[in-house]
Structure formats: C-alpha cells, structure tokens
Amino acid sequence: MGSAAFRGGVHPHYRKELTASLAITSMPPPAKVVIPLQQHIGAPAESLVKIGDQLLLGQKIGDSKGFVSAPVHASVSGTVVAVGPYNHPLGRKVEAITIQSDGLDTWHGEVKPAGSLDLMTPEQIRGLIREAGLVGMGGATFPTHVKLAPPAEKPIDTVIINGAECEPYLTADHRMMLEKPGDIIFGLKVMMKVLGASRGIIGIESNKPDALRVMKQAVEGEAEISVVSLHTKYPQGAEKMLIYVTTKRKVPSGGLPMDVGVVNHNVGTAIALAEVIKEGKPLIQRVVTVTGEGVIRPANLMVRIGTLVSDLLSFCGGLRETTRKLINGGPMMGLALAGEDIPVIKGTSGILALTDDDVDLARQRTCIKCAKCVSVCPVNLAPTFIAQAAEHSLIQRADKLHAADCIECGCCAFICPARIPLTQWIRLAKADILDRRKQQQK
C-alpha cells in the first residue's frame, strides 16, 4: 500500500549511510548522570531526593501533581551528589539531579512486570505509563499518558506509529524497527487497546526498504495493523503531514490529531511502552544516533538518560577538529548545543556534530522573492511575508498571515537562497502571538 503525498517539502541530503547499517549497541552506564526534572512538555517535576540519598536503578526521583507532566527516574544506581540548576539542551539551566553511579545497576524493587495485559483496564495502563515517565520520544516529549487520554467527545479510531524518521542523519528509529519489530507492534496494540482504536498504521519512509520489509513481515496476520510506505520527503514525519498521507484526514488549523480521530506515536515510544507493560521498566534509557562528519566513530547507542554529551562523544572516539556545530536532534529541527556538558534527555534522538563543510555561515542577503519558501511550506504559509512582518514587529500582520500555524519544520529557511533565517523569525512571531492571545484571555 503506497501513500498520498503532501504539498511542499524539501529533499535535503540525508546522510543516513553514516549509521544506518550499525546495530544498536549499549553504552556502559557512565560514572555520573545528570537528570533534569523537566524533560517533557508541561509542568516540571519536583525533586523527591536530596544530596546523599542512595538510589536504585529505576527509582522515581522527581514527580509532579500536574496532569500534563511526567516523573523522572534514576538511570543508574548510586548516590545523589547534587540537586540544582544544570545545563539543558533547551539552552537555559534547569533543575537537575546529579547521581554518582556505584557501577552496580541494582534494580529498584518496584520494577517488575505489571501482569497480564488482558486483565488490565485502560485506566490502569495509563497509570503505569504515567508512573514510568513515558513521553514522546521522537523529540516533542509530550507526556504519553496524556496523549492516550483524549476527552470522551473525541473518539480515536486510528493510532499511527511514526517510523518516517524524515530528519537527515538520524537512524535510531530505523534501527529500532529492524531490531525490535515485535515490541513496536506490542506497544501499538496496547495504545489501540487503551484508546479503543480499531486501526493501527505504521508509516515508514521509502528510503528504509529493509525496515519496511521487516515491519511488513511482523504484521502478517494482524488484520487491524498495516505498514505504509511513505514518500521520502522532509517533513514526512511531521504529525499533520503523516496523518494526511496515511488517512487523507486534515488536522484542522489550530487543532490536534484527536480532532480527526487519530493519535500519533513514535516507534521509540511504542518500544518503551512495551517494556513498561512486559517488564515494568520506567524510561531510563533511549536510543541515540551519534553521528555527523564531526564524530570519529558514529553509532546508534542505547544510552542512559542523563548521560552527558561529553561522555557520549568520548565513547564514540571524540570529535574531529573541524566540528563547528553540536546539535541535540536532527539538522532540520534540532537544538544547537553550546557545549558538551549537557545531558541526554528523553527527547534526544540524536547528537549530531556538523563540520566546517556543513555549517553555512554565508551572509544573509535581501529577499529576492523567489517564492521557494512559499512553494516548500507544507502548511501553505507565505514564510517570507511572515518573516518580514516579524522583523518589523508587526505582530497583528504576522497573525493574519497564520504564523501560529507554522510547524517549525525549517523547510523555508533550508531552501532560502538569500539565507534568511525565516523559521527563526516565524518562531519569534509565533511566540508573540501566543503571548498576546494568552493576555487577551485574561
């Protein structure tokens, strides 16, 4: 079964060959982990521990009373050596718990299989997911239990597993599909059960034929689940695009996937969910693609949450002299890091080191109105006009031009021959618009 195409999009160099054929290997637990209390969208967790506390692997160390939030857990066993602000991929300091590992990896007693899935109610499953600290692992880090609890008036009939991995360089999802197809399908079935959905779709970009083959084999005999080959085009994995090409449903402007009866989850989230149900394991590790021409030995690694990027990189042989940019995530939507003393968090799908050759420092020029940004925008905006409005602080005009609908995929800035940071301007406009709307509501 092929899929429809969405309008717009770009074809960057994918460079996935650096790591696509490398099996996921486990990085030994580092001597020290730094676990930020905010690794998700929503209310930050509050620390449950203090300096000197002895912790076991998988023990809950931070939690919040907020519904849209997620707890965090110890990813090594050992001693709390610091609680306080620490560097965070978002660029500011965030409260974090630093644990010195005892090297023993002694599991906490509460980590045990939850029992038979058939006997569990959706409510119980959601509870387990929340307690395990599951968040969207594609990078958005939205708490999973919230996504699995839509209001009653929004029935969900379809769960889509996002295996598009349209970001260049990244291969974590690709490897997971090759190596853990069973867990992905198990996770998907749990999601369908919790939501009462009758249909499961696994969408994979056509540049991963081996993953398509493996996943198709794995769903043989599963009448309710289909594997769909997607065009290789960025941003194929963007929520609205993925839903449109697999179901022909358009998420309304300003709406959510549940408005069209769909919930999206990343393949990594599905595997983590399977581990929660099967083994009772909270989210303490994830697969990170360490890649880019700046990395001496690129790899797909199973890494403990809270591992410092410096430790991760030295495990991969270190960085080349020519490295000019370090990114948490992929090159299209990732966050540039100011250094290596920053922990891996639940949403870190990759650590990417770009070199002088890849980092374009060309001077920005005047817009020549080539309209390439307009033609690549997957949500049909006119980026150059929004950026112009933002540059002149014309927030109302930016709002009228639907800046708030921008999905920040980066296609416009990628394609711009004048090197205008269009996405950045639109982000600014978006933030101002949302601020203004909030104030008006008060």
Add this chain to the structure above:
Amino acid sequence: MNDKLVISSSPHIRTVESVQSVMIDVLVALFPVALISVLLFGYQALVIMLIAIASAMLAEAAWLRKLDFFGDGSAAVTGLLLAMTLPASAPWWLVMIGSVSAIIIGKQVFGGVGHNIFNPALVGRAILVISWGGHMAGNVWPVPKPFAFTADISAVTTATPLAGTEQALNTTLSQLFIGNVAGSLGETSALALLVGAFWLLYKGHIDWRIPGGFIGTVFIMGAALGEGFYYNQLLTGLFHVLAGGVLLGALFMATDMVTSPVTNRGKLIFGAGCGLMTMLIRLFGVFPEGVTYAILLMNALTPVIDNFTLPKKFGEVKRSA
C-alpha cells in the same frame, strides 16, 4: 563553553543554492538566445551585450562603492536582459545609458536588489524608448543575416513583423519560431527562448504559471480579436505569441522573481494580466508592441495581487457565517 561551536536556530543545514547561483542559472538560460542573436546579427550583437553587462556591473559597483563587480550577479542579469530588448543597430552610448538607468533608476534608488518594484531591465528599455524613439522604433531594425557574423546596419532595415500587415504576411510562422526575422536581439528566436526557459523551469527558478497565463492570454486574445493575417484565427493567435517580445517578456521578464507575485494563484493572475495589457496595447493602442509597458504595469500591481491571493493554510476550517 566551547567558543568554536556555532549556536543558531534550526534548521542547521541549508540548500547549496544562493542568490548568486540563481542569477548564474538565469545567465546560463539566456545563453542560447544570446548565441542565436550573434549568429543572426553578427558581432554587433555581442558588442551590445558586453557593453550592457559591463555598464550595469560598473554602475552597481559605483553606486554601492564596492569593488566586487559581479556581486550577487543580478546586475549582469539586468544588463544582459536589457541587451536582449535592443536592436542590433543600437549605438554604444544608447546601450550604456539604458544599462545605467536600469541599475540606478530601476533598482538602486529603491534600495537595491529585492526592493525594486519594477523590472530594472524594462525600466531601462522604457527610458530609451521614450527618450530616443528614433533608435528604438521598429522601422530601423536590421534584418538578420544568418552566419554573416556582421549586420549591415546602414543599408538593410525593415520593420518588425508586428508593425504592419504587409511585413507580417511576408513572415512565415516557422521563420518566427527559429528567429530569422527582424527584431531586438532577444525577441527573434522562439526556440532559443524556450530552451532557456525549460532550463529555468527544471531548476525551479520560474513557475509555469506566469508564462502560461501570459502566453495563453495573448494566444486567446490574438485568435479572438487579431486581424486574420493567415486566414485562420488560430494561426493569428500563434503569430501574436511568436512575434515581437511576448516570449522574451513572458519567459524572462515577467518571471523576474523580485517584481512578480510569490503565490501560485497570484502568478497566474499576474501572467494573464501581462497578456491582457500586451494585447490591449497591440490591438487598440498607438504602439505596435506593448510587452514592456504591460509588464511594468503589472509589476506595480504585484504587492496587491500577493495580498489577495495568499494560499489557504493547511487544514483551514470553513467558517459558516
């Protein structure tokens, strides 16, 4: 922390295309027609092109007080495009004045590339037509002499096919297509223009909607309202497309990125508007040709067209009033 690392907002990778590479692509696209014009009009054509490009680049460098003559390449494009609108008989000073006015009055006074409202090359041409009509009028243009490598400017002059019925009748459509007719350097060979335009389409620098709307409207209006030169209205429509500056205008002037709309619907409206104005001038105006003024007029409307044709955002919900 690490002062070697660049911190910036995503995306972190960029296309290899730049303003300069786009402009170079346009120059490449103009190569076939430039070559044909030299074959038809001799070395004079080459001299005109070189003078036009050089004076455009010099004017821009002088205005910007920079020694980087090629710069983003837009001055060279303007110079070459202007040359394409001139007859092979144009004297050197006329070419220079046209080129310098195109750059200074057409572009730099508005703030440089990207800020100009009107197509600079056409501004230059319009100034020449108004000020030195004698040199620019259709009845002094040399007849092409293929492979003679020189144009006999003094002796052989004739009117552009559009100037009157008699000449038109003597011009076959196939001659118009290949370019063996009197006209400015760039408006003679439809074939060479199309080859260049396909290159730009392939590179994604122009969109079919502007030339499509332009040429389509000219064809329809020519077929419906044109005088029946060929005893067949469809051929008359085709004549209006191939003769004069329609193809050069539709493929290379109206498609100028800076001065045409960015939206898809806007491009179609813009192209159709250019075609409409061209034919109104041709059929009902005092000039035999109207491409220049049609495009300049539509250039002025570009911001308005853009504003009214913004694309419908993804997932837009129809609101019932």
